[in-house]
Amino acid sequence: MGKKIDDLDIRELPPDLMEHAIKNLNEDPKRRAADVQAIRDWLKKQPHIKGSLDDQTIVNFLRGCKFSLERTKEKLDMYFTVKTALPEFFHGRDFKSKTMQEILDLAFFFPLPEPDEQGRRVFLLRGGMNDPNKIKMEDVFKANFMMMDMIIRKDDRAIVKGSVYVMDMGSLSMGHVSQMTPSFVKKVSVCSEEGFPVRPQSQNFINTPSFFTMIYNIFNTFAKEKIRQRNAVHGHNMESLYKNVPQRLLPSEYGGTAGPIEKINSDFVRELLEFNDWYLEDAKSGVDEKKRPGKPKTSQDLFGLEGSFRQLTVLRRKRVRLVHFLSFIRVLKAMADDVGNLKIRPLPPDLLEYAKKKLHEDPKRRASDVQAIREWLKKQAHINADPDDQLIISFLRGCKFSLEKTKEKFDMYYTMKTMVPEFFKNRDLTKDAALKEVLELGYFYPCGIDDEGRRVYLFIGGKDDPSKNCVVHMLKMNFMVMDYFMMNDDVSVVKGVVIVNDMSAMKMGHATQFLPSIIKKVSVCSEEGLPFRPQAMHMIKMPTFMETLFKLFQSFNKEKMNKRIHVHGKDLESLFKKVPKRVMPKEFGGDGPSDVELAEDFISKIYAFNDWYVADEKSGVDEKKRVGKSRTKEDLFGMEGSFRQLTLD
Known part of the structure; x- marks a missing residue:
């Protein structure tokens, strides 16, 4: 493994990763050994868990859970549970077997040689490389989870900084899709999100076929909101991808300078084969549900399936898959029929029901x-x-x-x-350095969904230097963000938005730029020119001098809007009565991802949308x-x- 660090057999992190782990993952080198021991002691007390973990793996689970002991325990329990509950993914794992050798030769999934500018590991996944008549999707995902097992043990960068995925869907066919039943997708989703300490920061879909959008929306119903927010669909626009993933990082087949796919994949395959003995030994790990304290977990508990697939006969398995496939096709057809010939995203059932009932759709x-x-x-x-x-x-x-x-x-x-x-022209981020600088301040981004299903945004006023940045650039970016959500976020349009405004960093230099004429323009443009439905606005940490400016804004608002504004001062507990604590960043006393994570993810989405702003110049x-x-x-x-x-x- 590595050298002894504080009596732990782990690898020493390079300075940049260590600093990130301390700052963003709550890692405390002085407490680390005690945390590892706490997890090890807990594992020994779980009679149902079969298997042991080395120090490095425990540390990586802790890092993946931001050193929350309880979340680490939950994830480890699920990690061992799925190994028994899903034998189709976790039994018979041998990369030297004929099927696995054929899958490795496909070069369907591998890390790229260099990290991105933020230090994150970049992976390329080429969906549909297998012949679905010869290699089952179950075996492809078995190989995928085997690769993840090696990555969580050997790749500190992927664990600490997170990972970025480029998903090439160019070879995906309905033959592949027919094997990815809703139950199959749910299993993959649960394993990936709840059983492994990976931290996907961005998923970029390229070369998407015509049927991809509908399938993508269905698959998204199984993903957590945080994961959905980190997805970007670029279609066949490689320039759009390059704004999220630098071109130089990609293989030569994708216009990059990382070398040919064959060489990159062969290097990764060599590592996997060297790790193969671990998979054979790991066959012993899992759980014995009869020994679990309390209620044993069933497939229904884990995946929402009827009964236990492990006990089905081959004939029954085929029938169940057929039923699920036909159900899946019916859902696809219903969604296709619902949108007709319109080129729009189908709404998920809950949003469509709301749109019918509340919006007269x-x-x-x-x-x-x-x-x-x-x-x-x-x-x-x-x-x-x-x-x-x-x-x-x-x-x-x-x-x-x-x-x-x-x-x-x-x-x-x-x-x-x-x-x-001044708000709506010259919005090309590749040409306007001042506008780009404002965007990268990370002052405005979505946090999550509240209990009523509305999108929650956080606006952090005063992040800019008023002596350098003009308020007009900030307002221009605000309207660019609104255009983005109008085109991409059905939740915001259908359910409405909730905005939390943090005013703590505002200075007099900011306030003096908000002339009455500018405020009037902002008010008219926002209320009369955009189809947004603001449901609530929460003002926190407002300096005394901002109260006059706030009243000025209110004087231009419609009465209905003013009734939806709530001033909380510095009382965050008052805010949490209106906005769930779970959606707010941890820097604001919440339980959500960090301010940096949320901002960086959203900034990448705006960059990817730049072509739309350029085309919109003509309107x-x-x-x-x-x-x-x-x-x-x-x-x-x-x-x-x-x-x-x-x-x-």
Whole structure:
């Protein structure tokens, strides 16, 4: 293993990894040996667990659980449990067997030689490389979990900094999909997320086939919200991928400089074969549910399956798979029928039910509503735009499927793109260094979903230096974020949003830039030009001098919006009565991921969306062509600088 460190037989981390582990994983070198011993003592007291772990593996589980002893115990219990509960993945593991040799030759999964700029391990997964008639998906995932077992024991970088995945779906066929029944997907999801101490930071899907979107949405129903937020679908746009994963890191077949796939894979295969004796020895590990204290765990408990698949006859297994496959196809067909010929994302059942009940969405009428808006737009001589179906459906949902309100909001949306160029033009992140600098401050990002299913965002005011960054760049980025969610986040559009505003870092230098004219523009653009449905806004840690500015903002808000604003001061317990503690970053007293993790993940998504911002530069209005009276800035925002009638009591 490694040398003795504090009486532990573990590898010494290089300085950058050690610093990250201390700062982000709560690792305390002075307490580490005691934590390992605590886990080892706990394992000895679990009569149902069969197997032992070396110091390095225990430390890596602790790191994967951010040194929470309870979470580590839960993950280790699941790790051993799935080894017995899922023999199709964890029994007969020998990389020297004929089937495993054939799978290794496919080069379907391997780490790339160099980490990314954030020090994270990058993996390439090439889905569908196997002939589904010859090699079962069960065996492919068996090999996958074998690889993960080696990685969690040998790759400190993947454990500490996390991993980034490039998922090439170019070879995926319906023959592969037919084997990935809902029960199969659920098993894979539970094993990956609950049984292994891996920390996926980003999953990037490329070369996606036409049927991928619907399948992707179904698979997402089994994934945790945190994982779903870290997914990015690039289609066939490699430039989009390169914004998330530097081109140089990729194999030459993907335009990179890391060398050919054959060489990269052969190096990885050599390591796996050297590790093969461990898999043979590990066959003894697992659990004996008869000895588990309390209630034994069943397949139903673990995977939501009826009965135990281990006890089914071969005929019964085939019938069950057929039933699941037919059910899966029915779901696919229902979702396809639901969206019809519209190029939109199918909503998961809970969101669709909500949209029908609360937003007056009628799937039978939806296509005609979209067409009605599209035809209306074509008749508006002053509007220069050709929105896709997804944008139109988002506006309809934001306006509760009122065609007239949707038309009004669309008109304002495109009008403000021309009238307020400081917010809506020159939004190319590759050309505007100041805008890029604002984005990388990580001041605005989604945290998670609250108990009512609404998206929660955190806005951290004052992260910028007011002497260097203009507030206009910050506001421009805010509207870019809103455009992103309008196009990509059905939860925000359907269920609405909750925003937590941390004002603790705000300075007078920030406040002085918020002129009344700017505040008025922000208010009009946000409330009248975007189909967002803010359900609540929570202000925390507001400095005294910000109270006047806050009242100024309120004076431009609609009454309904002001009623949804809550001021908590420094009382986070007051906030947690409205916003679940579990969704807030740990820096804000919450139980969620760190501020850095959330911000970095979201920043990568905005970079990947940059092509949309560039294309959107062309949209706007030509007031000379508007039917009737042309609109002016005074009509929209009032005379700039003249607020003589405004009182701030």
